[in-house]
Structures are given as structure tokens and as C-alpha cells.
Amino acid sequence: MIESHFQEWLALLIRWGHMIAGIAWIGASFYFNWLENQLERRTGEDIAGDLWAVHGGGFYYLQKYAVAPPDMPRHLHWFKWEAYATWISGLALLIVVYYWDARSFMLNPSVADISEALAITIGLASLALSWTWYDLLCRSPLARSPLAFSAAMLAWFGLLAFVLGGLLSGRAAYIHVGAAIGTIMVANVFRVIIPAQKELVSALEQNRAPDPGPGQNALQRSRHNNYLTLPVLFIMISSHYPMTYGHPQAWLVLVVISVAGVLVRHYFNIRHQAGRSWAWLLAGLLLLAVMAWWSRPQAVAGADSVGPRVSTASAWRIVNARCVACHAREPSNAGFSSAPQGIELDSVDMxxxxxxxxxxxxxxxxxxxxxxxxxxxxxxxxxxxxxxEGFQAGHTREPGADD
Ligand code: HEC
Incomplete structure (x- = not known):
């Protein structure tokens, strides 16, 4: 009881930090992407482009160098701790929310009868395997074709969501696909993008021409990160929407919504360059609309007007036996110190x-x-x-019912 109260506080504080780090990271990444797209380009100069902006009551003037400035600036700002802090806090959150009480949050006995330790191992392995697969793909010839590369990544995440959905609870399956994408993004920063920037800086310090290889890899990886942002953010908020992770084809819902996210991101990336770029936005929104319609709840077999009527009092006896341990003002389940999501079910009226x-x-x-x-x-x-069914139709007080 007391322990679960402090566990919730811990989760709250970590989640808060995770959100702040994530906003700082993705925000900076969106901003630099925007800068790149908005630069007033110049040719044949040391300066690749510049732009003016007004914000917070002041004017800003920014320049981008074609290669590098002639001298090393005294203060050079790096953007990496936002990414690292997001990943570290995300891992902490996985542990506090999902692994701490894995029986409740990782397992779903109706899909697989596995131990808590195995579920956690599967979860962590999915992060490592995703990075390995992605990194191999990036180094393979497939990486030269954006379409083939995207298809191979989509197939991987679809497969991962499907396999995890058959082993873990729907919510845990989703969050691990999201964590796998986040891991790829942070590993890109840690293993490829930052090393490439270090090479650039040290080449400048040593007065030599930088090796172009790392820079090209870094550009490729940072493009990928850009396209992964909307899918990963969707998955992070999906745990509030059981109609996604709780759908019988949850993996397909995840794949389609992620594709929609990539299309929308593509629109934002190209809208200044290409005509008809809005077609990408439209395609993304259309996919979302189709998904909303397709995933609508279906009539459940066994629940129809010819089924036996069940009174609200008998329904509540079931709820009392199966739900009230957690969904009460003072839950008897030691893992909860208040009713989850404020849903108290401890009376017929509730x-x-x-x-x-x-x-x-x-x-x-x-x-x-x-x-x-x-x-x-x-x-x-x-x-x-x-x-x-009966409750909705308004006839729960049938004769002889114990209501
Ligand atoms: C072991 C504890 C536990 C039991 C037993 C339990 N719940 Fe929950 N319930 C939770 C938790 C934790 C959440 C919050 C999940 C989240 O944040 O997504 C929740 C959320 C909910 C929600 C809101 C989110 C959603 O999924 O729609 C509803 C409704 C709900 N429970 C109904 C029930 C009913 C009905 C039963 C009994 C059949 C039940 N619960 C049994 C722990 C429990």
C-alpha cells in the first residue's frame, strides 16, 4: 500500500523527466530540420545559407557553413544529452512501470503462459535485436533504396509487434516496439551521429580535410530518426488508448498508424520544395481515418438480444469478485494505493x-x-x-431479476 504509493510517485517523477528530455530532444531535432529547410541558400561561398528569425522579443541571425568555419569556435554547442537522457529515463520507466510488477503489466495469461523473467528478457532482447537488424540494414546495399529500406524496417516492426503481441500483454507489446524504435534513434546519435561530428571537429583542429564517410552515414541516420519521430510518439501515448493495443489485430493497427506518421512527417519535410506535397499529408490522414473505421468494435459473439438477460446486480457480483480488488477507493491489491485511472467499481451504482x-x-x-x-x-x-446489451436497451429490471 505505502510501497505502491511511493512507486507511483517514482513513476510520476521519471515520466515527467522522460517527457521533458524527449521534448528537448525532438524539439531541437525538429528545429534543426526546419532550419535546414528554410535556409536561404548561397552558392560558391563558405556559407551554405543563412536566415533571419524573430522570437521572444529579439532578432536572430543564423548562418550555416558549407563545410566548417576557418577556426574552431570557443564555445561549440552539442546536442546529445537530450537524446541520452530520454533513453535512460525511458529505460527507468520501463523498469518501474512494467518490470517491477511484471505479473500485472507484462503478462497476459490468455495469450501465453510464460514467466515474468522470460517476459522481461524478451522485452529487453527485442530492443537489442531491433538495433542489430537496423544497423545491418543500414550497412547493406538495401540502404541505397529508400523504398526497399523502409519496407524492410516496416516488416521488422510489424513482425516484432506481432510476435510480442503473442507473448506479452498488448500494452507491453506496444511499449516495447516503441522502446525499440527509441533505442534505434538514440543509438544512431550515440554510435554514428556524434562520432561523425567528432571527426569533423578533430579534422578542423588538425587542419586536414574531414573524412566524408562518417558525415554521410550521420546524415542518413539523422534522416531515419526524423521519420521515426511520429511513430515513436504515437506508441508512447498509445498506452492511454486500449482500442489500439487491445485490438485483436493490434500489430496491424500499430503498423498502419506508424506508416501514417511517416507520411505526415514526409509532408513536413518536403512541403517547401515539391508541388503537390499535400498529397502525402492527405494520404497519411486518410490512412488514419480508414484505421479508425476499420478498428471499430465488432459485435461480440454470445452477446445478443437472445442471450440470457443478466441483471445489473448479478453483473456487479462478477465485477466485485474480479475488479474491485484494484478498482476501489482503497484497493485490497497491494500493488495499488488508489483506484487505477480513478475508476471505482465498488458499488452497483458505480x-x-x-x-x-x-x-x-x-x-x-x-x-x-x-x-x-x-x-x-x-x-x-x-x-x-x-x-x-440489456443495460443499454434499458431493460435490466426484468421480472424475477435480483436487481
Ligand atoms: C490487478 C489490478 C486490476 C484489476 C483486477 C482490474 N483492473 Fe482495471 N485497471 C487497472 C490498471 C492498473 C488500470 C490502468 C491501466 C492504464 O493506465 O492503462 C486499469 C484501467 C481500467 C479501465 C480504464 C482503462 C481501460 O482499459 O479502459 C477500466 C474501464 C477498467 N480498468 C476496468 C476494469 C474492470 C471492469 C475490471 C474487472 C473485470 C478490472 N478493471 C480489473 C488495474 C486492474
Whole structure:
């Protein structure tokens, strides 16, 4: 109880820090990308381009050098700790939120009967394997064709989401795909982009021409990072939306929304150069609309008007047995110090208040009970489905019902 209270505080503080570092990192990356696209280009000079901007009550004048300044500036700002801090805090968050109580947050006994240790190992291995696969692809001839490269990466993430979805809880599967993408992005900074910048700086200090190889690799990797930002941000917020990770084809939902993110990002990258760039934006938004429609909840077998009527009182007896350990003002489950997401289900009236969300969580996305810790049966899910059908139609007070 007290322990879980402080665990929540720890998670809150780390999440807060993770968000701040992430904003600083992605924000700087968006800003430099914007600079690059907006530069007023010059040719045949030491300066590649410049631009004027006004912000916060002052004027700024920025120049980009074609190669490097003649002398090393005294203060050169690097942008790397934003990325490292995002990854370190993200890993800490994985541990505090998912691994600490892996039974509740990593496992889903209805998809796979594995141990907590194995689930955590699978999660961490998926990060390492993703980086290895990506890094190999970047060094292969495939990297020269953006289309083939994107297809190979998409296939990998689709496969990863599918395999993890068959081993872990839907939410854990999603967050590990997101963490794998984030790991690739940070490893790009750590292993390729920063070393290339160091080579540039040391070439300047030693008065020699820089080796162009690392610089070209760094450009490729930073382009990839740029396209990965929208998918990774979607996955980070997806844990608030069970209709995504709780969908029967959750992996497909993830793939399609990620592709939409890449298309939208592409629009922002090329909108100043190409005509009809809005077609990319339109394609991305269209994909999202199609996904929203396609993923709509389907009627659940067994829950129809001919099914046995279930009164609200009997429905609540199920909820009381399977949900109230966590969803009460003072949960008896030691892992919680207050009702998760403020959803208290400890009376028939509260069940009425939350009827639709209960139905969605138990019957549609099946994300509840969490990790099915309370061993809810299929029969009970069907009973709750039947109850909700009747509840919605307004006839839960059938004669003889114990309501
Ligand atoms: C072991 C603890 C536990 C049990 C048992 C449990 N829940 Fe939850 N529930 C949680 C947690 C934790 C969250 C928050 C998840 C999140 O932040 O995404 C949650 C979130 C929810 C939500 C809101 C988010 C969503 O998925 O829609 C609903 C509704 C819900 N639970 C309903 C239920 C019902 C109904 C039952 C019983 C059938 C149940 N829960 C059993 C822990 C539990």
C-alpha cells in the first residue's frame, strides 16, 4: 500500500523527466530540420545559407557553413544529452512501470503462459535485436533504396509487434516496439551521429580535410530518426488508448498508424520544395481515418438480444469478485494505493456509471482484469456482455431479476 504509493510517485517523477528530455530532444531535432529547410541558400561561398528569425522579443541571425568555419569556435554547442537522457529515463520507466510488477503489466495469461523473467528478457532482447537488424540494414546495399529500406524496417516492426503481441500483454507489446524504435534513434546519435561530428571537429583542429564517410552515414541516420519521430510518439501515448493495443489485430493497427506518421512527417519535410506535397499529408490522414473505421468494435459473439438477460446486480457480483480488488477507493491489491485511472467499481451504482467503459475493457479490448490476475472466466465475460446489451436497451429490471 505505502510501497505502491511511493512507486507511483517514482513513476510520476521519471515520466515527467522522460517527457521533458524527449521534448528537448525532438524539439531541437525538429528545429534543426526546419532550419535546414528554410535556409536561404548561397552558392560558391563558405556559407551554405543563412536566415533571419524573430522570437521572444529579439532578432536572430543564423548562418550555416558549407563545410566548417576557418577556426574552431570557443564555445561549440552539442546536442546529445537530450537524446541520452530520454533513453535512460525511458529505460527507468520501463523498469518501474512494467518490470517491477511484471505479473500485472507484462503478462497476459490468455495469450501465453510464460514467466515474468522470460517476459522481461524478451522485452529487453527485442530492443537489442531491433538495433542489430537496423544497423545491418543500414550497412547493406538495401540502404541505397529508400523504398526497399523502409519496407524492410516496416516488416521488422510489424513482425516484432506481432510476435510480442503473442507473448506479452498488448500494452507491453506496444511499449516495447516503441522502446525499440527509441533505442534505434538514440543509438544512431550515440554510435554514428556524434562520432561523425567528432571527426569533423578533430579534422578542423588538425587542419586536414574531414573524412566524408562518417558525415554521410550521420546524415542518413539523422534522416531515419526524423521519420521515426511520429511513430515513436504515437506508441508512447498509445498506452492511454486500449482500442489500439487491445485490438485483436493490434500489430496491424500499430503498423498502419506508424506508416501514417511517416507520411505526415514526409509532408513536413518536403512541403517547401515539391508541388503537390499535400498529397502525402492527405494520404497519411486518410490512412488514419480508414484505421479508425476499420478498428471499430465488432459485435461480440454470445452477446445478443437472445442471450440470457443478466441483471445489473448479478453483473456487479462478477465485477466485485474480479475488479474491485484494484478498482476501489482503497484497493485490497497491494500493488495499488488508489483506484487505477480513478475508476471505482465498488458499488452497483458505480458499475452503472462506468458501464460502457467496463464493457469495452472486459469484452472488446479484453485489457481487463489486468493480466487477468483475478482469473475472470470466459463465461463471466459473456455474462457481462449480455448484461451490457440489456443495460443499454434499458431493460435490466426484468421480472424475477435480483436487481
Ligand atoms: C490487478 C489490478 C486490476 C484489476 C483486477 C482490474 N483492473 Fe482495471 N485497471 C487497472 C490498471 C492498473 C488500470 C490502468 C491501466 C492504464 O493506465 O492503462 C486499469 C484501467 C481500467 C479501465 C480504464 C482503462 C481501460 O482499459 O479502459 C477500466 C474501464 C477498467 N480498468 C476496468 C476494469 C474492470 C471492469 C475490471 C474487472 C473485470 C478490472 N478493471 C480489473 C488495474 C486492474
Amino acid at each position: 458499475l452503472r456509471v462506468h458501464a460502457e467503459r467496463v464493457y469495452t475493457a472486459v469484452v472488446i479490448t479484453r485489457t481487463m482484469p489486468l493480466g487477468n490476475l483475478t482469473n475472470m472466466t470466459e463465461q463471466e465475460r459473456t455474462q457481462l456482455a449480455n448484461w451490457f
